Amino acid sequence: xxxxxxxxxxxxxxxxxxxxxxxxRTMAVDGLTFTVRPGCVTGFLGPNGAGKSTTLRLTLGLDxxxxxxxxxxxxxxxxxxxxxxxxxxxxxxxxxxxxxxxxAHLSILARSxxxxxxxxDEVLDEVGLTDAARRRIGxxxxxxxxxxxxxxxxxxxxxxxxxxxxxxxxDPEGVLWVRGLFRRLAAEGRxxxxxxxxxxxxENTADRLVVIGRGTLIADETLAEFADRGTRRTVHVxxxxxxALAELLTSEGASVRPDGxxxxxxxxxxxxxxxxxxxxxxxxxxxxxxxxxxxxEAFMELTADSVEYLAGDTR
Amino acid sequence: xTATTPQTSAAAPARPAATPRAARFADLLxxxxxxxxxxxxxxxxxxxxxxxxxxxxxxxxxADYQNWPHYDPRIKAVFVxxxxxxxxxxxxxxxxxxxxxxxxxxxxxxxxxxxxxxxTTFAAVPARRSVxxxxxxxLTGVTLVYGAVASTASFAVSQAILSGRHLGLPFDYPxxxxxxxASALLAPVCALVGLGLGALIRHSATTMVASxxxxxxxxxxxxxDRRWSAAISHALPQRAWQRLSEVDAVPQHVPYPATVGxxxxxxxLWPLVAVAVALVVVDRRDV
Numbered sequence: 001x002x003x004x005x006x007x008x009x010x011x012x013x014x015x016x017x018x019x020x021x022x023x024x025r026t027m028a029v030d031g032l033t034f035t036v037r038p039g040c041v042t043g044f045l046g047p048n049g050a051g052k053s054t055t056l057r058l059t060l061g062l063d064x065x066x067x068x069x070x071x072x073x074x075x076x077x078x079x080x081x082x083x084x085x086x087x088x089x090x091x092x093x094x095x096x097x098x099x100x101x102x103x104a105h106l107s108i109l110a111r112s113x114x115x116x117x118x119x120x121d122e123v124l125d126e127v128g129l130t131d132a133a134r135r136r137i138g139x140x141x142x143x144x145x146x147x148x149x150x151x152x153x154x155x156x157x158x159x160x161x162x163x164x165x166x167x168x169x170x171d172p173e174g175v176l177w178v179r180g181l182f183r184r185l186a187a188e189g190r191x192x193x194x195x196x197x198x199x200x201x202x203e204n205t206a207d208r209l210v211v212i213g214r215g216t217l218i219a220d221e222t223l224a225e226f227a228d229r230g231t232r233r234t235v236h237v238x239x240x241x242x243x244a245l246a247e248l249l250t251s252e253g254a255s256v257r258p259d260g261x262x263x264x265x266x267x268x269x270x271x272x273x274x275x276x277x278x279x280x281x282x283x284x285x286x287x288x289x290x291x292x293x294x295x296x297e298a299f300m301e302l303t304a305d306s307v308e309y310l311a312g313d314t315r
Numbered sequence: 316x317t318a319t320t321p322q323t324s325a326a327a328p329a330r331p332a333a334t335p336r337a338a339r340f341a342d343l344l345x346x347x348x349x350x351x352x353x354x355x356x357x358x359x360x361x362x363x364x365x366x367x368x369x370x371x372x373x374x375x376x377x378a379d380y381q382n383w384p385h386y387d388p389r390i391k392a393v394f395v396x397x398x399x400x401x402x403x404x405x406x407x408x409x410x411x412x413x414x415x416x417x418x419x420x421x422x423x424x425x426x427x428x429x430x431x432x433x434x435t436t437f438a439a440v441p442a443r444r445s446v447x448x449x450x451x452x453x454l455t456g457v458t459l460v461y462g463a464v465a466s467t468a469s470f471a472v473s474q475a476i477l478s479g480r481h482l483g484l485p486f487d488y489p490x491x492x493x494x495x496x497a498s499a500l501l502a503p504v505c506a507l508v509g510l511g512l513g514a515l516i517r518h519s520a521t522t523m524v525a526s527x528x529x530x531x532x533x534x535x536x537x538x539x540d541r542r543w544s545a546a547i548s549h550a551l552p553q554r555a556w557q558r559l560s561e562v563d564a565v566p567q568h569v570p571y572p573a574t575v576g577x578x579x580x581x582x583x584l585w586p587l588v589a590v591a592v593a594l595v596v597v598d599r600r601d602v
């Protein structure tokens with residue numbers, strides 16, 4: 001990519017290096033090191049209180065790290081006099097003044113960064129808020145505020161974008177839209193870093209994952225790698241002679257347990273292999289499905305030790 | 316952006332120009348102006364309170380106008396200029412002005428911290444000191460206009476009412492302009508004190524209380540009968556304004572009178588210190 005993308009700069013990497021932030025006695029982020037690359041959507045996952053928002057605030061120079069640091073494009077973000085053309089960010093949809101209209105809010109941001117006024121109308125249109133442009137933000141729903149925050153992030157047409165829990169409050173149509181938007185931004189060669197505490201939000205959006213828990217790094221890999229390292233895939237099988245099939249599969253090395261509804265949950269054999277075995281031994285299968293919830297399970301399993309706030313009886 | 320490609324081909328760029336105009340400080344001034352003026356509550360505050368101040372002063376003049384026939388001869392003897400002068404911008408109007416302007420100045424800062432907007436602002440403009448400086452300059456400009464309008468209009472209206480009894484002072488009366496200017500400048504002085512307190516405290520309610528204490532309450536708690544407490548009193552904006560609004564011809568029967576020069580110094584130093592504090596703390600703290 002010689003002159004690819006809208007900015008001509010090749011390097012759009014976010015580099016987090018030994019990042020540590022302590023608030024009083026709480027260690028919010030503890031020696032985090034990872035890299036976020038351009039051209040793909042990177043999911044930033046972790047349970048509530050894992051340090052995701054703190055990391056993003058440190059990236060934007062809003063908080064000063066206790067030690068270590070973050071660079072974007074090789075620079076500390078705070079070294080830029082103006083930020084919107086370098087990094088677009090939605091940290092909290094509530095970080096607005098309810099007394100202003102959406103258009104006024106964006107106009108102020110645009111003006112401070114010498115961005116043309118027409119860009120305000122463009123991003124409002126992009127996020128579907130054109131009709132609400134002259135309405136005061138105080139009356140917006142959370143979903144509308146998220147859209148406004150995304151509009152603000154897009155204002156400077158930046159090569160790097162950060163979104164903290166952007167899906168919160170969006171309706172199903174909005175969730176689909178935002179996924180498409182992230183994919184498009186990544187396809188344009190931008191760096192897109194999206195935080196969430198829910199794995200399933202990332203499943204259809206992210207190419208790579210950075211997973212943290214209690215302020216430390218748990219995983220930094222592709223979505224496929226992440227899926228493989230978690231729970232082994234399970235296959236759901238349903239047949240007439242459950243006992244006979246269970247014996248057969250067990251003899252082939254699988255681990256089989258009843259799923260409580262008359263079917264079997266099988267680990268250690270692929271769906272394809274189970275189908276072949278059943279066919280050879282003349283078992284008629286009513287259902288044969290690989291369970292797809294493994295990502296969520298992998299995530300839960302990985303972060304189980306680092307969940308900050310647990311409901312009373314779950315541990 | 317360091318795209319120094321000198322290509323000026325006729326081909327229209329598919330995207331907006333990759334080398335946008337660099338943002339200047341003037342853009343921050345414009346942004347802060349929009350910020351202030353895009354709030355409906357702010358526009359109403361300025362408009363209504365300016366009218367309110369003029370009305371307050373006009374009312375004092377009107378009372379004197381109506382009561383004039385019943386006044387004691389001794390009062391009548393000193394009415395011009397002392398009483399006439401007091402009606403141009405009454406002490407009460409001064410206190411109201413200080414309270415409002417202190418709050419307005421505070422709101423420009425704590426309004427951002429309280430809502431969280433400050434994070435959006437600083438993510439857009441990492442040069443925090445520039446933001447704060449732009450805020451202070453815009454606030455100074457707006458409140459100066461406000462103060463000038465309120466002060467000049469008050470003078471004109473009050474003196475017009477009093478002139479019905481031939482008690483009015485003309486604009487060119489000796490010292491009249493000093494009073495008008497002092498009342499006008501009181502607005503930005505207090506607004507900047509509020510801004511400084513807001514930047515320091517960052518919490519809405521606490522800032523409002525602190526502003527009221529410093530500007531209004533403190534002057535009432537220090538007497539002027541000792542040298543040291545008189546010095547403290549004279550160093551406060553409220554007392555400085557009162558000194559500048561007094562007519563020099565009237566002798567001051569106090570042991571340690573405040574000086575006009577000292578009062579002007581207070582007018583300069585308070586806002587300077589307030590802005591300096593704001594510029595220092597805004598850069599150092601997490602938001």
